[in-house]
Amino acid sequence: MKKALEDFLDRNLPLPGVAACSARLADRSFVSRCYGDWFTAAQIEQALNRLALAADSLGYHGIQPTRICWVFERTRIHLALRRDAACLAFFVENRPGAPNPKLQALLEEFVAMSA
Amino acid sequence: MSDEAIKRKAFLFVDDDVGFLTGIQGLFSEMARGKWDIFTAENHAKALALLAKLRVDVVVLDIGMPVLDGIHFLQLLGRTHPGQQVVMLTGEVTDERRKTCLESGAAMFLEKPIVPEGFAAIFAALDALAGAQPQGGFRGMMRRVGLQEVLQLECLGRKSSVLEIFTGRVRGRIFICDGVIVHADSGALQGEVALYGLLALRGGEFNLLPFTEPARRTIQGQWESLLMEAARLNDEGQRFLQPEEAEPGQFAVTAGMEPPPGEVRIEEIVLCSGTGEVLYESASKSLELRLRLLEQIEQQADQLSSLAPVGRFDRVEILTAEGRIVCQVQPDRRLFVRRTGTPTAVA
Numbered sequence A: 001m002k003k004a005l006e007d008f009l010d011r012n013l014p015l016p017g018v019a020a021c022s023a024r025l026a027d028r029s030f031v032s033r034c035y036g037d038w039f040t041a042a043q044i045e046q047a048l049n050r051l052a053l054a055a056d057s058l059g060y061h062g063i064q065p066t067r068i069c070w071v072f073e074r075t076r077i078h079l080a081l082r083r084d085a086a087c088l089a090f091f092v093e094n095r096p097g098a099p100n101p102k103l104q105a106l107l108e109e110f111v112a113m114s115a
Numbered sequence B: 001m002s003d004e005a006i007k008r009k010a011f012l013f014v015d016d017d018v019g020f021l022t023g024i025q026g027l028f029s030e031m032a033r034g035k036w037d038i039f040t041a042e043n044h045a046k047a048l049a050l051l052a053k054l055r056v057d058v059v060v061l062d063i064g065m066p067v068l069d070g071i072h073f074l075q076l077l078g079r080t081h082p083g084q085q086v087v088m089l090t091g092e093v094t095d096e097r098r099k100t101c102l103e104s105g106a107a108m109f110l111e112k113p114i115v116p117e118g119f120a121a122i123f124a125a126l127d128a129l130a131g132a133q134p135q136g137g138f139r140g141m142m143r144r145v146g147l148q149e150v151l152q153l154e155c156l157g158r159k160s161s162v163l164e165i166f167t168g169r170v171r172g173r174i175f176i177c178d179g180v181i182v183h184a185d186s187g188a189l190q191g192e193v194a195l196y197g198l199l200a201l202r203g204g205e206f207n208l209l210p211f212t213e214p215a216r217r218t219i220q221g222q223w224e225s226l227l228m229e230a231a232r233l234n235d236e237g238q239r240f241l242q243p244e245e246a247e248p249g250q251f252a253v254t255a256g257m258e259p260p261p262g263e264v265r266i267e268e269i270v271l272c273s274g275t276g277e278v279l280y281e282s283a284s285k286s287l288e289l290r291l292r293l294l295e296q297i298e299q300q301a302d303q304l305s306s307l308a309p310v311g312r313f314d315r316v317e318i319l320t321a322e323g324r325i326v327c328q329v330q331p332d333r334r335l336f337v338r339r340t341g342t343p344t345a346v347a
Helices: A002-012 A041-061 A100-112 B003-007 B018-032 B044-053 B070-080 B095-103 B116-131 B147-156 B192-199 B223-241 B287-307
Strands: A018-024 A030-034 A065-072 A075-081 A087-093 B009-014 B036-041 B058-061 B085-090 B108-111 B161-166 B171-177 B180-186 B205-210 B264-273 B278-282 B313-320 B323-330 B333-341
Touching: A002 A018, A002 A030, A002 A100, A018 A041, A030 A041, A041 A065, A041 A075, A041 A087, A041 B287, A065 B287, A075 A100, A087 A100, B009 B018, B009 B044, B009 B116, B018 B036, B018 B116, B036 B044, B044 B070, B058 B070, B058 B116, B070 B085, B070 B095, B085 B095, B085 B116, B095 B108, B108 B116, B147 B161, B147 B171, B147 B180, B147 B192, B147 B205, B147 B223, B171 B192, B180 B192, B180 B223, B192 B223, B192 B278, B264 B287, B278 B287, B287 B313, B287 B323, B287 B333
Parallel strands: B009 B036, B009 B058, B058 B085, B085 B108
Antiparallel strands: A018 A030, A018 A087, A065 A075, A065 B313, A075 A087, B161 B171, B161 B205, B171 B180, B264 B278, B264 B333, B313 B323, B323 B333
């Protein structure tokens, strides 16, 4: 899946406002892309680990997420979760005009991607 | 109008057993010695037709009736004739039925007697109930009146009363003593949380009852401030329904993701202060669990902020197969909103 995912990201990104993206595969390996110097790969991979843990912890509250959006002052982090435990996060500038519909479509495509 | 006419009490007995109606009309007319007007109806349709034409002090309902049973008719009367005293009279007494009837607004739940002495007891109870109704003041219906207006009237008039509020799902009371709101309860909630929850209700029914001292006084402060705070919280609650994308610091449930198509309904709301004091809740299955979730999200957001330059946390929006959840953590407030809607394609 790694190759397919790399192709998928390179085919669709960069997009205006998207500062970085990172995917964690079922085997815990990462595919990351940083556009500009806002984030480093290490930062977004650590963040993705935290995001995945946070998503897991929602299960204790009876919540089974399919997508999550963390909204910070400067950044929105869009996260999609697959049944095989793989996940993908887009780190997007929190400003009007961000390519939200396109990102949602990419997240949906990632979830539907064959393993 | 003579004094005798004023003192007459009017009753409507509703029962599908015509023999019972005939018997009770004869027996109670004799016992009342001309002080009761007794009307009878064999079904709810006839009863409603009678109630449209005349006012009775007490409606006495049988439970086991075809088409619309007594319990449902009681609930219907609660909507069509709020304030009407209704007594349930049944031959099949169960604790569950008693509870349902009393919770649905019945003044009394009585068992149909099987011995003559029993009828005397029923007569005495009904006579006392009809006589206990307040004779002063107006009686009637007000439509589209807000609870805030009722509370203002009571407080401005320095009245003492208990405002009983009920909807299909919520039942609560607000206690006013000498124009001061001293207590509120709604389900398991008490105090200001209960007050704000009741004042946020969109519709329902209320009764103003004579004041009784609550087990504990849980509310202090000026009634004006309490009503203003309730209005403020209510305004904030309304913003949950705004569809436009929200900036950080605003309430919104749709920001960041497209709203799911079809019906959308707010199922659960918990709003608390920055220190975790619950200010408002609606239909929360477990307050404790929701508060723990908000704390957990705050901690996770702090960790994310320390890992990457993302800025101050505002909220997290969670899409599930059932709908959407928003958890907002601000210095002065924490908010949990769960809404359901038609799932999107990814769900």
